[in-house]
Amino acid sequence: MDLIYLNGLELKCTIGVWDWEQAIQQTLHADVQVGTNTSLPAKTDDLADAVDYHKMTVRLQEVAKAQNYALLETLAEKIADCVLTEFATDYVKIKLDKGAAVKGVRHVGVIIERKSAHR
Numbered sequence: 779m780d781l782i783y784l785n786g787l788e789l790k791c792t793i794g795v796w797d798w799e800q801a802i803q804q805t806l807h808a809d810v811q812v813g814t815n816t817s818l819p820a821k822t823d824d825l826a827d828a829v830d831y832h833k834m835t836v837r838l839q840e841v842a843k844a845q846n847y848a849l850l851e852t853l854a855e856k857i858a859d860c861v862l863t864e865f866a867t868d869y870v871k872i873k874l875d876k877g878a879a880v881k882g883v884r885h886v887g888v889i890i891e892r893k894s895a896h897r
């Protein structure tokens with residue numbers, strides 16, 4: 779399986795379990811790995827045959843802003859669903875980093891992996 783990746787993707791969103799977090803916007807950083815076969819686009823040299831990582835960046839930033847979230851897990855799942863269904867990909871691994879959201883920890887976050895149900 780080949781991989782396309784977005785590292786350090788900035789996601790502006792309203793997220794968190796506390797009331798004050800639901801009243802502000804925070805910036806998360808995501809690392810996204812997307813499983814897809816790159817043989818066809820490599821042969822045709824045509825973006826139309828590839829998973830467009832620019833289009834994916836814009837779309838995932840929209841998903842992050844589309845609603846308020848309590849948990850990182852919920853946003854990670856929405857992102858996974860978008861990557862697998864809207865971009866017709868085989869596999870996705872997402873790391874969502876909330877930075878130093880907890881005192882005494884440099885970085886907190888979640889990592890999830892999902893496979894397409896159709897492949």
Ligand SMILES: Nc1nc2c(c(=O)[nH]1)N=C([C@H](O)[C@@H](O)CO)CN2
Nearest residue numbers: 793794795796848849850851876879
């Ligand atoms: N498993 C999780 N634990 C916690 C989350 C989360 O999203 N998933 N969030 C929080 C708070 O919002 C924290 O980030 C800020 O105090 C706590 N635990």
